[in-house]
Amino acid sequence: MMLPQRVCIVGLGLMGGSLALALRPFLAHLTIVESDAGTLAAARSLADAATEDLAAGVGQAEVVILATPVRTILGQLAELPQARPDGCMVLDLGSTKRQICRAMAALPAGFQAIGGHPMCGKESSGFAAAAPDLYQGQTFVLCRHGRTTPQVEKVAGEIISLIGARPLFLSPEEHDNLVGAVSHLPYVAAAVLMQTVAARQDERAWAVSASGWRDTARLAGSDPRVMLDIMLTNRSILIEHIGQYQAHLAGLKTLLLAGDEAGLADWLAEAQHAYAAYRQKK
Amino acid sequence: MMLPQRVCIVGLGLMGGSLALALRPFLAHLTIVESDAGTLAAARSLADAATEDLAAGVGQAEVVILATPVRTILGQLAELPQARPDGCMVLDLGSTKRQICRAMAALPAGFQAIGGHPMCGKESSGFAAAAPDLYQGQTFVLCRHGRTTPQVEKVAGEIISLIGARPLFLSPEEHDNLVGAVSHLPYVAAAVLMQTVAARQDERAWAVSASGWRDTARLAGSDPRVMLDIMLTNRSILIEHIGQYQAHLAGLKTLLLAGDEAGLADWLAEAQHAYAAYRQKK
Numbered sequence: 097m098m099l100p101q102r103v104c105i106v107g108l109g110l111m112g113g114s115l116a117l118a119l120r121p122f123l124a125h126l127t128i129v130e131s132d133a134g135t136l137a138a139a140r141s142l143a144d145a146a147t148e149d150l151a152a153g154v155g156q157a158e159v160v161i162l163a164t165p166v167r168t169i170l171g172q173l174a175e176l177p178q179a180r181p182d183g184c185m186v187l188d189l190g191s192t193k194r195q196i197c198r199a200m201a202a203l204p205a206g207f208q209a210i211g212g213h214p215m216c217g218k219e220s221s222g223f224a225a226a227a228p229d230l231y232q233g234q235t236f237v238l239c240r241h242g243r244t245t246p247q248v249e250k251v252a253g254e255i256i257s258l259i260g261a262r263p264l265f266l267s268p269e270e271h272d273n274l275v276g277a278v279s280h281l282p283y284v285a286a287a288v289l290m291q292t293v294a295a296r297q298d299e300r301a302w303a304v305s306a307s308g309w310r311d312t313a314r315l316a317g318s319d320p321r322v323m324l325d326i327m328l329t330n331r332s333i334l335i336e337h338i339g340q341y342q343a344h345l346a347g348l349k350t351l352l353l354a355g356d357e358a359g360l361a362d363w364l365a366e367a368q369h370a371y372a373a374y375r376q377k378k
Numbered sequence: 379m380m381l382p383q384r385v386c387i388v389g390l391g392l393m394g395g396s397l398a399l400a401l402r403p404f405l406a407h408l409t410i411v412e413s414d415a416g417t418l419a420a421a422r423s424l425a426d427a428a429t430e431d432l433a434a435g436v437g438q439a440e441v442v443i444l445a446t447p448v449r450t451i452l453g454q455l456a457e458l459p460q461a462r463p464d465g466c467m468v469l470d471l472g473s474t475k476r477q478i479c480r481a482m483a484a485l486p487a488g489f490q491a492i493g494g495h496p497m498c499g500k501e502s503s504g505f506a507a508a509a510p511d512l513y514q515g516q517t518f519v520l521c522r523h524g525r526t527t528p529q530v531e532k533v534a535g536e537i538i539s540l541i542g543a544r545p546l547f548l549s550p551e552e553h554d555n556l557v558g559a560v561s562h563l564p565y566v567a568a569a570v571l572m573q574t575v576a577a578r579q580d581e582r583a584w585a586v587s588a589s590g591w592r593d594t595a596r597l598a599g600s601d602p603r604v605m606l607d608i609m610l611t612n613r614s615i616l617i618e619h620i621g622q623y624q625a626h627l628a629g630l631k632t633l634l635l636a637g638d639e640a641g642l643a644d645w646l647a648e649a650q651h652a653y654a655a656y657r658q659k660k
Contacts, residue, residue, distance in 0.1 A: 215588045235585055264585055271586075277575045278587040282594035285567045287649035288630060292623045293559045294652035302659040303517055303546055304553075305560040306497045310660075311593040312564035317653040320646035327642055331634055338631050341574045342624070348570060349620050352613055360609055364602035367569035370576035371599040377584040378592070 098254045100185070101125055104157035105143075106150065106172060108135050110218060110319075111189045112163025113226030116142055118259040129153035135223050151179035159251055162188040166196065166325035173199040176207070183207040185248045187255070189214060191275070191322065192329040193239045193268040201242035208248035211239035211268060213275065214261060221319035229260070236261035237275075239268045276333040280326055283315045284338060287323075290316035380536045382467070383407055386439035388432065388454060390414075390421050392500060392601075393471045394445025395508030398424055400541040411435035417505050433461035441533055444470040448478065448607035455481040458489070465489040467530045469537070471496055473557070473604065474611040475521045475550040483524035490530035493521035493550060495557070496543060503601035511542070518543035519557075521550045558615040562608055565597045566620060569605075572598035 103119070104127040105112050116128060120142060128139035128146045139146035147153045150172055154160045160176070162169045169190045176186065183206020190196045193211045200209040216234040218225050236256045240249070256263045266274065290313050293301055327334060351359045385401070386409040387394050398410060402424060410421040410428045421428035429435045432454055436442045442458070444451045451472045458468065465488020472478045475493045482491040498516040500507050518538045522531070538545045548556065572595050575583055609616060633641045 215586055217588065217590060234588060237586065266582075266586075270582075274580065274583050274586045277578060277580075278583050278591040281574065282571060282591050284627070284630065285571045286594050287646070288623060288627045289564060289567045290649050290652045290656070291626045291645075292563065292619070294655070295622070295626070296559060298556065298559075299659065300548075300552075301556050301560050302656055304497055304519065304548075304556045305656075305660060306499065306516060308499060308597050309560040309564050311596050312568050313653060313656070314593050315590050316649045317657070318650065320643065320650050323646045324639070324643050327634060327646075328637070328639065331637065335631065335634050337574070338627070338634070340577070341570060342627065342631075344573045344577070345566070345570045345620070345624065345627075348566065349617065349624075352609060352617050352620070355610070355613065357606070357610065361602065361606050363573075364569070364605045364609075367572050367598045368600065368602050370572045371595060373576070374572070374584055374587075374595070375599070377581065378587060 098250070099123065099258070100158035100251065102127070102157050103159045103161065104129060104154050105161045105163055106153065107162065107164035107168070108139050108142075108223045108226075109163065110221050110223070110225045110230070111214065112161070113223040114228065114230035115161065115163060115189065115259065117226055117228035118231060119255065122258050127153050127157060138223055150175055154179050154184065157184055159185045159187065161255075162186065162190065164190075165322050166190045166192050166329045168325070169196055170199055170329075173203065177204050181206075185209070185251055187212050187248070187252050191279075191326045193237070193271040195329045197239050197241040197268040203243050207243055208245040209241070209243040210248050210252050211241065211271075212252060213237040213239075213271065215275075215279075217318075220317070221322065231256075232260040234261050235264050237264050237266050237271055239266060239271055241268065272330050272333050276330055276337050280330060280334050281337045281341060283318055283323060283326075284334070285341070286313050286315035287318075289313055380532070381405065381540070382440035382533065384409070384439050385441045385443065386411060386436050387425075387443045387445055388435065389444065389446035389450070390417050390424075390505045390508075391445065392503050392505070392507045392512075393496065394443070395505035396510065396512035397443065397445060397471065397541065399508055399510035400513060401537065404540050409435050409439060420505055432457055436461050436466065439466055441467040441469065443537075444468065444472065446472075447604050448472045448474050448611045450607070451478055452481055452611075455485065459486050463488075467491070467533055469494050469530070469534050473561075473608045475519070475553040477611045479521050479523040479550040485525050489525055490527040491523070491525040492530050492534050493523065493553075494534060495519040495521075495553065497557075497561075499600075502599070503604065514542040516543050517546050519546050519548050519553050521548060521553055523550065554612050554615050558612055558619050562612060562616050563619045563623060565600055565605060565608075566616070567623070568595050568597035569600075571595055
């Protein structure tokens with residue numbers, strides 16, 4: 097057992113809850129910080145200690161894992177120096193990494209920290225949707241910064257190994273760019289699709305809809321609180337991705353307007369080839 | 379057993395193949411028309427007769443079921459009067475219905491025909507992807523037109539019942555509009571997403587991608603031949619849907635550019651509510 101004795105998980109939602117369930121067997125002492133009264137009751141049965149109060153929860157932890165929406169994490173990072181004047185190890189599970197890693201790098205010298213983002217999720221949220229196998233076989237991105245030490249890297253690696261995930265090191269910029277493309281942009285495509293069809297207010301659409309609709313629209317069900325923080329902390333990159341998406345969409349519409357059969361055939365074949373190339377890798 | 383004795387299925391792809399597998403136990407005599415030599419071999423083991431030649435295949439059929447891409451169906455409907463001067467019953471499984479129903483309505487008086495579209499599919503295509511339970515529990519749209527008789531309606535209803543699907547009557551216009559929204563537009567959203575991210579040519583994107591990406595991009599793998607015919611025969615409606623999608627996307631981008639937190643929060647919550655409302659119905 098290479099994990100430190102006392103671990104504190106902050107936020108018992110889908111991600112933090114799944115982590116708590118997966119790590120519980122390996123932890124000598126687990127504290128959970130959770131602001132929702134109902135979830136706090138669940139936390140009490142799972143953890144050795146549970147509290148609504150961040151400062152109390154992190155007070156004696158060797159490792160603090162922040163598993164709340166991105167801007168909540170930023171607020172918690174700002175509170176840590178006062179709550180832990182001696183410092184501690186910090187890992188987070190936040191969906192964007194530039195702002196969080198910048199805040200982590202600015203922590204006082206006693207802190208050792210590393211940014212983290214497990215690449216998995218569900219369209220349902222909260223502890224009710226948590227599952228101990230959520231991370232199994234998934235990629236877990238780690239982002240180093242000025243407060244990252246070999247020790248905290250080792251602890252993060254051990255946690256990732258215990259929950260069955262695979263570490264992937266990226267810079268915060270690389271992370272936000274790549275995840276903007278394969279996670280935030282798909283959310284946008286799905287949510288815009290949902291808004292567009294819902295605006296028709298024709299219930300028969302659902303009777304006619306099948307698995308293609310269900311899968312493409314699924315991410316529209318994502319937690320708005322989580323998505324709001326993602327959008328606001330990855331705003332410039334997401335705007336860029338949306339711009340590229342708009343250009344590709346406009347290109348397709350131009351082919352359609354022109355009735356350009358050969359051009360359309362090429363475009364459709366290209367999309368299928370790109371999909372096949374992705375499926376070969378994943 | 380209410381089905382006529384001799385049935386001919388034209389096209390042994392995903393849809394026609396699944397129909398042949400599901401109906402086979404109930405058919406006294408099944409003929410399959412298939413132009414692909416490799417698939418024709420599979421057709422021979424499944425059917426009582428198999429041929430590449432449409433005229434030969436439909437020659438003695440009481441019911442002809444056209445299960446090819448939309449524009450191929452249009453070509454076959456044009457050949458039918460010569461192949462069957464006496465007429466027969468015709469059903470199709472084509473993905474768009476206005477042009478097909480117009481062509482069906484123009485068949486000589488000996489024909490009884492009805493437009494059909496089973497609302498199911500896969501991103502993989504061809505007979506290799508066919509499955510006898512593909513239609514189980516799915517909606518099967520039927521479109522009446524000038525050549526639709528109570529008899530052909532009854533036969534179509536019997537087929538739908540035998541394969542475990544549920545009939546839903548729509549006009550060809552209603553069909554193309556609704557299916558444009560919940561099937562063709564999702565394809566566009568998925569394929570544009572795929573094109574946008576593939577254009578980055580960064581293989582690490584796939585390592586970072588998870589189930590959200592996979593589900594949202596899935597339809598990009600659709601058969602380009604099928605999609606080309608869909609786009610060209612539902613062009614005006616799809617262009618309209620894309621225009622509405624573009625407006626919703628531009629609206630979201632405006633909120634992002636302005637950093638309008640309250641506006642974004644409302645937009646995200648609205649998307650989630652719309653998704654939840656759809657899931658309550660389906």
